[in-house]
Amino acid sequence: MSHSVAEHEPAEVTESGNANGAGIDLKWLSDRVEYGLYQDCVHCGLCTASCPTYVMTGDENDSPRGRIYLMRAVVDGRASVTEKVRHHLGLCLDCRACETACPSGVQYGKLIEPFKVALEISADGDDRPPLLLRILLRHLFPYANRMKWALIPARIGMKTGLIPIARSLGLTKLLPKTLQRMEEMLPPSMPLLPPAPLPEKLEPVGKKRATVALFTGCVTDAMTPETNSATARILQHNGCEVHVVAGQACCGAVSYHSGDENGAKAFMRANLNAFDLSKYDAVIINAAGCGAMLKDYAHLMHHDPEAARAAAFTAKVKDITEFLVELGPVKPANRVEAKLTYHDACHLCHGQQIRNQPRQLLGMIEGLSIVPLEETEICCGAAGTYNLSQPEMSRRLGRRKAEYIDATGASVVAVANIGCQMQIRYYLDERGGSHEVVHPVELLDRAYGPLPGGTA
Numbered sequence: 001m002s003h004s005v006a007e008h009e010p011a012e013v014t015e016s017g018n019a020n021g022a023g024i025d026l027k028w029l030s031d032r033v034e035y036g037l038y039q040d041c042v043h044c045g046l047c048t049a050s051c052p053t054y055v056m057t058g059d060e061n062d063s064p065r066g067r068i069y070l071m072r073a074v075v076d077g078r079a080s081v082t083e084k085v086r087h088h089l090g091l092c093l094d095c096r097a098c099e100t101a102c103p104s105g106v107q108y109g110k111l112i113e114p115f116k117v118a119l120e121i122s123a124d125g126d127d128r129p130p131l132l133l134r135i136l137l138r139h140l141f142p143y144a145n146r147m148k149w150a151l152i153p154a155r156i157g158m159k160t161g162l163i164p165i166a167r168s169l170g171l172t173k174l175l176p177k178t179l180q181r182m183e184e185m186l187p188p189s190m191p192l193l194p195p196a197p198l199p200e201k202l203e204p205v206g207k208k209r210a211t212v213a214l215f216t217g218c219v220t221d222a223m224t225p226e227t228n229s230a231t232a233r234i235l236q237h238n239g240c241e242v243h244v245v246a247g248q249a250c251c252g253a254v255s256y257h258s259g260d261e262n263g264a265k266a267f268m269r270a271n272l273n274a275f276d277l278s279k280y281d282a283v284i285i286n287a288a289g290c291g292a293m294l295k296d297y298a299h300l301m302h303h304d305p306e307a308a309r310a311a312a313f314t315a316k317v318k319d320i321t322e323f324l325v326e327l328g329p330v331k332p333a334n335r336v337e338a339k340l341t342y343h344d345a346c347h348l349c350h351g352q353q354i355r356n357q358p359r360q361l362l363g364m365i366e367g368l369s370i371v372p373l374e375e376t377e378i379c380c381g382a383a384g385t386y387n388l389s390q391p392e393m394s395r396r397l398g399r400r401k402a403e404y405i406d407a408t409g410a411s412v413v414a415v416a417n418i419g420c421q422m423q424i425r426y427y428l429d430e431r432g433g434s435h436e437v438v439h440p441v442e443l444l445d446r447a448y449g450p451l452p453g454g455t456a
């Protein structure tokens, strides 16, 4: 469905046409966004049907075209950042489905991401996220070890049944909203203690075909470490020597998206220092959101003294599925009997244009019956920390996704991002389902089977 801009001109722009002061630091923004990127949008509207927020609200201000119009109006001085402008831009998931849909090649992520950072920096009073959320975003989520410690009470609560009892009595509703959302997303089966970290070096099975570094991430490492160990094992089965590099840090996405650009750059520099690229054929990542961020280092640091190293780093980053397909995957030996559907994580399919590789690898597994998922490329509502900052829209999208998954009749859902995994599991459980929600590497791991004796 296409609309003309005249028909759907965002109301805020006309309301505040001659506003004094943009409400954000335009100089900061112009140092990071080339003006031509706004001009790439020709307002054709071909992206609107792919935009989850527009699909849900039908409001042009919640569409890619409307948001580009709003951002450009602010930059041009035709509008200021009103509460409504903040609302419509804040509601964007940064899922980048609009980039996939856009025939004009609009690089929407390069517009909205710095713009949202500028909004965060300029926010005060009620515009700011709750204090607790800010503390968690800055001081907990980007640190895998802190997360592991912080999760111990939750692990005990789940293991002893205290959390399920508290839920059934409605006691969890007494928690602050942010903690309520986090508690809801806890995986149902967490071991009491976090598993031991992976060894620094893991040997390949058979003849060595590549040497790779595994980027373990922070949330994945703390919440679903089994995804990292499965990733390491399938790499070993495919003849890779796997290094788990000490000193690696968060990719920086959580800090960046919460408005802490300096904090994000500190993480990026820590990673540039930790990975000696001369030793590795690739840096492997299994979380779509972190992968998109790691591949963005070159862009985000292009004015930085470390620009050349950032570009070299970006060039080596590969999603696990992308890497295995390029390497030529070894066929797994074992059958996995299941009816499966696959959800495309936004930062894999839109952010990295990786769609076929996970399907190709899953297709190698004998016994798996893979059924298509309606709206597979529409965001599930997790979107990094969106489920904490925009719980209402996140809930609507989570329920919609769960409904479509239920309709497939699949008992297993594969999705290549930890945030989506938690979100989808929660909304399937809410419907009373008993689905297994896994990363594709876990299914491949089952299909490859245990490592031959003697392989570390």
Ligand code: SF4
Pocket (backbone or CB within 6 Å): 040, 041, 042, 043, 044, 045, 046, 047, 048, 064, 065, 098, 101, 102, 103, 104, 105, 106
């Ligand atoms: S973002 Fe692309 S598809 Fe959407 S209105 Fe602009 S030019 Fe058209």
Ligand code: SF4
Pocket (backbone or CB within 6 Å): 050, 051, 052, 053, 054, 062, 063, 064, 067, 091, 092, 093, 094, 095, 096, 097, 098, 099, 108
């Ligand atoms: S990033 Fe996603 S939510 Fe935001 S405008 Fe594009 S399609 Fe819509």
